[in-house]
Amino acid sequence: MKMAAETKVGEAEWEVKIPEKKLKDRLFFENLKAMVIDTQLCSRCLTCVSICPGGLLVNEEDVVDFPDFEDKCLDCGACVRVCPRYDYKPKSGLGDYIEFTAGQSKRFKGQDGAMGTEFIFSAMDMGLIDRGIFVDRDEQWRTSVFHVRGKEQLEKLPLGGTKYVFADILPELKKAVTFTKKGVGVVGTPCMVSGVRKLQEEFPIFKEKVKLVVGLFCTENYHYAEVSKYLIGKGVDFSKLIKTDIIKGKFVATMTDKEVKFKVAKLDDILPSGCSRCTDFTAVESDVSVGSVGSAAGFSTTVVRTETGKEVWDYIKKMGNAEVGEGKVEELDFLINHKKEREKNIQL
Amino acid sequence: MEEEEKDRNIRNVHSGILSPLRRWGTKWSLWPCHFLTSCCGVELAHAGACGFDMERLGTLNMGISRQTNFIIVEGTITRKMARALRIVWEQMPEPRFVNVIGACGQRGGIFWNSYNVTYPWKIVPVDFFIPGCPITPEGLIRGVRAIQEKIDGKDITTIKFKKVELPSGGELEERMVPTTPKLLAPTPEVKIDVKKSVDWAFGNELKGRLKRELEGLYESITITDTNRIAIRATQEKFMDVAQRLSDIMKMDHVKNVNVIDVPHERKYIVEYMVSSYSVDELMPVITTVFTEIRREAEPEFPSLTSLWESANYSEREMHDFFGVRFEGNEGMKGKFLLAPDTPETPLRKDFKIEEERYVIEEGVPLTPPIDPPQYIPHPSSVSEEEYLKMPAYEDVVEEAEKNDEFVAFIGPHHAGSGHLRWVMRMKGDVIVDVIPDPGYVHRGIEKLAENRLYIQNIPLAERPNITDCINMNLGYVRAIEDALGTEVPERAKYMRTIMAELSRIGAFFYDMGIFPLFMGHSSGFMYSFAIREMVLELIVRMTGSRCTPSFIIPGGIRRDIPDDVLDLTRNFTTAINKRLKKFENIFVNNPVLISRMKDVGVLTREEAIKFGIVGPFLRASGVEYDVRKVAPYEVYDKLDWEATTGDAGDCLGRIFGRLEEIKQSVRIVKQAVDAVREMPRGNVISEEILGDYKEASGDIKGYLYNVYGNLVLPKGEWTSVTESARGTVLYSIISDGESNVPYRVRVITPCWMNLRGIIEASKGGRVADFWTVYASFGYFPPEADR
Amino acid sequence: MSGMKKVVAPEYNLSDKIKTHAYAIGTAMEESVYPHTATVLYPREKKKMPDNFRGYILFDPDKCISCFNCSFVCPANAIRMKEAPNNRYYPTIDYGKCIFCHFCIDSCSGGALRTTKIHDVAYKDVDEMFTSTEEMIEPPEIIREDKKSVEYVIDETDLHLKRKKERDGLFVEAVPPVEIPMVSQCVDRGSCLACKICERVCESGAASSVVEEATMTVKMAIDAEKCTGCGLCVKECSMQILRLVRVRK
């Protein structure tokens, strides 16, 4: 079944550039561990996990780890090459954009306008990509990553997107890249977007295959075990949960029968260290950023940043897949600044 | 425990003053209580039949445990069967011996990681193991000889290997162990109505008609392939759609009931494949009606048995497999195919089976440790009565007693039960009701198939029915070829036809061999197995294997068949006549037999359709449906032959119909061989599928894995319908389009469909008629249980 | 429908019954005088099997390229590879699982595996059925009691058993597969991680890598001369950037 052109023998040598080691005579992973993980910089975007050739770098309960690395590490340096925080250049603000707007998908229902989903599916309809990577969340908020190839797949499955809980998106993106024929679209948090960009920078195959990166506005993410414990403690019943949001510095969990509200700041107790050092709220490196803040209820704020994003956005408008709303840039300021303040946590 | 019991048997033979006499007597009178559990039973029959004649060694097959002293465990012991094995062993007087033949009974063979397979050597002490899948009759006789030698005091393995030092040296560096070749798509998309543009004029017309008739009920209607059309409906309107299909479109039977588990989308897809025997142009069309239901622990779904009775057993099966409750089907109380202690809902995707290992690692056992079923606990832990109790159907017995009826439990180990348990209620000599308890040979090939590469499933596809191996193989491969759109070289098509027809002849003579046995007519058995031996000789020369050739591969056949074998095949078509004539004289035309069969077990045309009977048995009831005519494949449309029908619908009609069919098969083989001999030798595998390996088109040797290892089917459901010897065999492969293992494989074998027919046809008959009906349907339990 | 033939089962009147009784009895009498015996007196004699018969499998380490194909294709997972002293992986077969489909032989592009006509073996113990590589090289000895060989001959009239005084050989010459040279090649060099998995998995030493500390580069190479085309690196490559390609003559 493999149809490959006949090739000449002998042209089979090539060179691969590997990065400098900051700690000489140590394995690359040790470098990574020393520079990123141990310094609490790691945002758990899992770019390193996704690229690790042995598949040995793993995502433990709350930290990226490589058990037995002395024996098993291949020392190829891939993790260091792709880590967005190895040479951390914090990004913040709203970033460049072509269009700041808001939208509400007519085809999908989700929190707010479901524009993340809409972007992926419109890109799929355009033929730009053949799959999107989403996060699926069960009633208990446990996440699993989901490759979506068609609209029907969403029927029995409310794709809530990543909601304050880490999800292993990028390892799945790697798999998707090996399987895809046209391209992949991915929805992720700002740190993941940075990871994807780093992957694309380093490896042409990602450049070629990852076509659309939708970033989400992100204040922070939590570890599943901790956040669920915390929320249950606050009286949130996951079986009745409809929607959660952060409105004006307050965490609001809407359930069928009641609402639970408390100050976001209270969640700082369980705030992961990586997020406390993250300054990017709007995913400035993405093709399109989407979030609920900055637009009317039921709409998603949409920040179209690149040509690809623009193309898809135009397509959405052309096909009438979404209601176009109005985005208010100033509403974002509070959270952008809130995150920017975290710069002080970074000690390089 | 086992060692001790094994010793005891041998000590038994060797003890006492008269031990030489005792030894000698036991040695030459090893009567096997054939534990005919599965495929290897076919070869046991061959060893007992005139081809090899085990009786030469004093080994006379007998089905009764008390009077025999030797168990031959033929193949798979499932969890359900395990207990029967133990019971039979306990019933047997000492000294007793056990041989296990076939790989399934040793380390599980091809079913090594099945959820329902266990090891006989954990249940009873075993003396000898004979490898093979299935074993050859020679191997079986070698096992008997080995026991004889053992009784004489020479307990040895009959093969001695010479150990040769492996080359050493070379730089010692750590090698990486390759990972599994299985390529599993992450969160695969399972879509069974993938649109395919095909040149099928009637399809568009049918689609239009369906759209009109089902106005407002369906969600979408898609043509998925030639003769395949899929209707998507919501769960609420599903019943209405089915009702209309049945009433207005005259779709009168269900070919397949299938559930597909999609855990990551939290849904089950429930599909019914329906078709029609009453409308001619709908005959080849399979209409799939499906819906998606939420995945819960025990989701409910309305049963369609009120519309299509033929869905009944398959619905029960799906209840076993997935836990989907079909409301309205009365069989939802307990398990049907599975044993009480088989893992619950084994076909759900979250039930994982053991993964393959490709290297020997220190400390890792060769096979997964399978515990013997829980109902064979250590004897000390339970009382003896508990320990050997089979399910007693107390309610049935109670009810029968009230009505002055008698209940007999027949099987699973019974000379005439064929490893299926029947609970027969009779009033006097008249059968009131028969309750089937199948699944004693259920090996879960559907689960195994979704854990193996497409190419690895070829042997698996054959295993349910090795008496008709080629047609089973062909059915599976055709489903793959349909999906890939591969065009098979002409020569290979002819070869396949020849082999398929030989296989059909073989299967017929298998059934015609078992039938006489059920009637107590051993000559009929011997005569038909002699003819079968000829067929197997041809198959072994063509393929190298007697019963399980796995010879048909996607795009062609494994290698070209030499001319001398073709000549032999041509001779066979005339040579068969002589022995067939004698067989007819002594058995088929025997007036005693005729009187046993005439007007016995009658299924009318309506009943046959209602209960979903397939194949020659359906035709015997007057339905003109033969896949080879209705939707011709291979070269059937190029050859001159006739399909058979009848209208009596009784046992006699079924037998004579099949006899005529065999004559037609011989006719096909004759024409096909003549045609092949005109053709140039060579290309028998499609070059399109070979890709870079075009040179291998005459013989795949060397490149099977390279070519087929990463075979990936396009997304969608690929259904093939093939006319096997006992009827329509349906393979439905659901592919996610990315993995090189199927997402789900559904196999509907003819015997599974015919099971209902046996029950219905035997009701109201005489007790002895039950076996006539049973045998006239050619029921082969491994095929039904899969 | 055309092409259908209606089969009507015969109705027997008394004379037919007598006739068929007579036929049945006559056949039995005829056979008791001139029987068409078709029995092979195994173990006294052995049926001749064709050369392509699928029996026990022999192995030639010299031809093995350790490509794992036999192990990967084995439907019963009976073949597992074991590391030999020379650091290569060679197959072992567990005959307690082997189904004799010979997919392994048909997948062995080096022609290292070959068939024999051994199929009648009884083992005392299930653990003995595991056959290590060392035992697969030389033809094994089996207990044979046969003095003659029997061949099934089907001529135009009937099946005949042709007996020969000499014993049928159990071992056949291996038929080597056609040669289709393939080599592994990198199609997307930019995406190479330099993880050296190809080197670590390569049994023939064709894939190699050299780390140059000075410039922080890794020189990767696949030597087409050494490459056996086993495809392991293609399969294992974490970025899936290797392909097997035909060698141009």
Added chain:
Amino acid sequence: MMEMINGLMNTMLSNQVSIPLIEPMLDMLQGIPMMGYMIALVLWKPFFAIVICPGLTVGGVSLLFFPWIERKLCARIQWRVGPHEIVWWLGGVIQILADTLRFLFQEVIVHKDAHKRYFLQFPFLTFIAFLLPLLFIPAGNIVAIKTPYGLQIVLLLLCLFPLFVMGLGWASNSRFAYIGTVREAFVYFAEEVPFIIAALAMIILYKTSDLTLMASEQCIPGIILNPIAALTFFIAAAMATSRMPFEIAESDQELCAGPHVEYSGIAFGLIYVLCYEKGYIISGLMTVLFLGGGAGPAIPYLGDLSGAFWFILKTYFVMTTLFVLRTIYPRYRLDQGLKIGWSPMLIMALIALAVSLVEVAVI
């Protein structure tokens, strides 16, 4: 005392089996003291009949060899070889001995539900009871008990067979044994009536029921005189011995040998030979009634044994025919078997009776 012995000797000597072939040897043996008495006893016809021919010795040897003959012949008809490897140069002739030894030394299982005493006693009782008719069947002119009511007594004793089989089934207390026993009872009635009527027809024809006389007075064999009676008798014999088209009670595939299903070891061994024993006796009876008993060209050297020889030969022939039926026919259903017994065979038996009457009247 001596007088008594002498009286006995005289009785015995007056009724000796004369075998010219072994007379020189006997003469030699006479020299040994007391041996004369022994020889006289052995050659005393009733004793000879019981112990040697057609009684225990020949019967026993028949039981050991006849199954082999049957199996070999069936095998031949079925295109195979049959018992062969055991003493292969004799074609496995002692196969049955091996089977017997195996059964003899095998464990006898009495299962929990069985009536233990009857379960164990019935096979032995049956075996012995089945031997009784042999006392009355003449091999040539050798017969144990010569009585004018020979045939009636034999028929009476034969009627006991099914009762014992029912006993076996009852003692087994198993579902299949139960069904098998009921079937046996049904078939018994269906078969016995035509059987007795056919025998009656021969009594009328020969005007005697003394088996010795019946045999010796057949200048034309009964089968020619009254073929219908012979056919009826033969079919009834097949039914009585559960031979193939009528192997209804013991059908292996339906009822796992019916009444015998629970027996193992030597108990089954006995049951296994029972059917051959039955076959032997009924064939013997058939030989006497229809084939002229021991009639045949006299072989001078054998003397009295000549008749016995022909008798055994004919019996074997009948037995073979009876047993080889299993290669030709499948079995009937119970209702069909009964129907055959009660209608065509009964009619045939009555016709046979009429034929006899007519013949007697004409002659």
